[in-house]
Amino acid sequence: MADAEAMDVDLEKDAAMRAAVEQKAEEVSRLVAAKSMEEALREAVADPPVDTKDAEIKAMAARTVLEVISASKDSEVDTLLSKLDDEGEDVLMKYLYALLEGAEECAKLLKWHEKLVKKSGLGCIVRALTDRKTVMR
Secondary structure, eight states, X not given: OHHHHHXXXXXXXXXXXXXXXXXXXXXXXXXXXXXXXXXXXXXXXXXXXXXXXXXXXXXXXXXXHHHHHHHSOGGGXXXXXXXXXXXXXXXXXXXXXXHHHTTSSHHHHHHHHHHHHHHHOHHHHHXXXXXXXXXXX
16 A cells, blocks of 8 residues: 555656756756756756656756757857856756767767867766766666
8 A cells, every 4th residue: 555655646746857957958948948058057056857757857957958959059168167166067968968978969969069178177077976966768
């Protein structure tokens, strides 16, 4: 009985998280369309769905980050990264590695990676790779 209750709680949490990620995706799309890239990036990396095991929810959040990266101009990257705090930088680095696995927009992702490492240092890579709270698995 306790296992069934725990599963119900997990399903409810995932449903709420899915709704939040969908809402975030809509908001980020609106911001990208309005060319508010700084705000779109901050929103995209804020509160990633690390407490779920649902791969679809995590993939949806990653696609939201990719939307911002894809829509940005190369000349904007340094400015966009300068607006992130340390936590946002670490979350972005996690997404960069996760998105590189998918082989979409690799050249652009590698440019972002290079500029993020230049700004944040190697510690950002170490934190992204060693943190147990992942953005994709």
